[in-house]
Amino acid sequence: MRPESEEELAHILRTASAPVSAIGGGTRLWPGEGEGARIDMTGLSGLTLYEPEALTLVVRAGTTLEEVRRVLATEGQMLAFEPDARPGSTIGGVAATNSSGPRRVQAGACRDAMLGLRFVTGAGEIVKNGGRVMKNVTGYDLVKLLAGSRGALGVLTEVALKTAPIPPVSRTLALPGLGPEAAVAALTSALTGPYDVSGAGWLPGQGALIRVEGLEGSVDLRMTSLRERLRAFGEISEVESALWTQMVPREAEGDLWRIICHPSEVASLLKSLPAPLAMDWGGGLLWVSLPAGEVPRLPLFNGHAARATGATPLVLPAPHPVIAKLNADLRQKFDPRGILSAQKETA
Numbered sequence: 001m002r003p004e005s006e007e008e009l010a011h012i013l014r015t016a017s018a019p020v021s022a023i024g025g026g027t028r029l030w031p032g033e034g035e036g037a038r039i040d041m042t043g044l045s046g047l048t049l050y051e052p053e054a055l056t057l058v059v060r061a062g063t064t065l066e067e068v069r070r071v072l073a074t075e076g077q078m079l080a081f082e083p084d085a086r087p088g089s090t091i092g093g094v095a096a097t098n099s100s101g102p103r104r105v106q107a108g109a110c111r112d113a114m115l116g117l118r119f120v121t122g123a124g125e126i127v128k129n130g131g132r133v134m135k136n137v138t139g140y141d142l143v144k145l146l147a148g149s150r151g152a153l154g155v156l157t158e159v160a161l162k163t164a165p166i167p168p169v170s171r172t173l174a175l176p177g178l179g180p181e182a183a184v185a186a187l188t189s190a191l192t193g194p195y196d197v198s199g200a201g202w203l204p205g206q207g208a209l210i211r212v213e214g215l216e217g218s219v220d221l222r223m224t225s226l227r228e229r230l231r232a233f234g235e236i237s238e239v240e241s242a243l244w245t246q247m248v249p250r251e252a253e254g255d256l257w258r259i260i261c262h263p264s265e266v267a268s269l270l271k272s273l274p275a276p277l278a279m280d281w282g283g284g285l286l287w288v289s290l291p292a293g294e295v296p297r298l299p300l301f302n303g304h305a306a307r308a309t310g311a312t313p314l315v316l317p318a319p320h321p322v323i324a325k326l327n328a329d330l331r332q333k334f335d336p337r338g339i340l341s342a343q344k345e346t347a
Contacts (some may be wrong), residue, residue: 004043006118006157012039013155014124016339022061022155041092044157046143052077055163056115059313061156072147074164080113084248084280092156100149102199102211102244104223105191105282111147113162119146119154122335127154134239145330153334167213170241171223172199176207177234180276181267183208184283186233188263191282197300201247208233211241247275252289256309257296259286269298297343 001020003009005202013020016037023289043063049058052075063184065085066230072078078181083094093099095117100109107113116129116305116328119142129142175186187200199211212222227236256277263283270276270344273296278287287308291298296305331338 002040002043004261005289006120009127010120011154012126013120013122013339019339024093024149028081043089048158054057057163058160059091060158062092063091065091065094066159076166077163078166080164080215081107081110089265091159095147095156095159096151102201102247105200111144114143114147115162117146117156118158119156121154122337122339142306148178152340153330169216169219170213172221172236172238172239172241173210173226174207175233176237179190180279184263184266186230187282188227189229195226199244200282201244207241247280249287254291255307257288257290257305258308259288259305260284277300
């Protein structure tokens with residue numbers, strides 16, 4: 001099924017007799033998702049509105065991220081956030097997974113750059129954020145609900161996003177002698193200083209990485225100040241900013257897990273985990289490879305773990321009863337027949 005209008009999509013969902021999955025470019029598709037009848041969202045593509053002077057873009061959900069970047073680049077602009085999505089990903093998938101890369105430490109997550117949206121509920125109702133209000137969901141922040149919901153509450157058809165000028169200069173410092181635990185201290189020092197850091201991560205063999213962007217004179221001053229501030233952590237060098245594309249591992253020997261935590265938890269978490277394949281957000285995001293089928297039991301205070309790749313779905317413990325009830329209530333309002341119910345993995 002490949003709808004080319006909201007009305008076609010609404011009809012598909014309204015008349016569906018079994019669960020369906022909306023798929024664009026497979027942005028961060030978890031094991032166990034995408035099963036059942038598939039709805040190909042690439043038919044709903046194209047830019048609806050672009051106002052460079054207002055830093056505003058409205059784009060249909062099936063439009064590829066590459067196409068959006070190409071159009072924005074002609075005006076010297078980029079998305080106001082930095083997706084961590086794979087090649088071929090669509091804007092709908094980016095928004096549905098709240099895909100947020102290294103620049104999150106400076107510009108925020110995908111949801112923070114979303115100005116509005118349109119979507120179709122599991123009941124086949126077309127909803128516009130800021131326009132038509134669904135009865136019985138008044139008061140919900142639809143952008144915050146739909147961003148990161150992975151299609152469980154509705155299928156996105158259009159997204160309005162903030163744009164921003166492309167920084168004329170981007171430079172990256174590396175502290176190659178640091179392991180992940182020591183790197184957190186260095187990254188925290190950089191992030192808490194007046195340096196407007198746009199990336200703070202760690203890679204095996206590269207050590208801690210700190211990105212600074214902006215006008216040349218400003219970047220030069222901040223890089224010099226950062227070197228002085230961080231010299232106690234050991235050797236400092238400058239590396240190519242292209243390294244930031246490696247912050248999302250594409251494969252692992254076993255199952256690849258994405259762990260969101262507070263940077264202060266990294267040291268304790270690594271006592272029960274192997275060395276990470278990558279660390280982003282100043283230590284707030286870890287990518288770890290575990291043996292196939294193994295589930296990490298982590299003492300996370302305010303975070304979660306999700307399996308990004310693997311051969312088969314996992315059955316994990318139920319969430320806290322309060323969270324489970326909230327999830328069930330939301331799904332009942334947006335998808336009363338369970339047409340959009342997708343299997344999710346959290347630990």
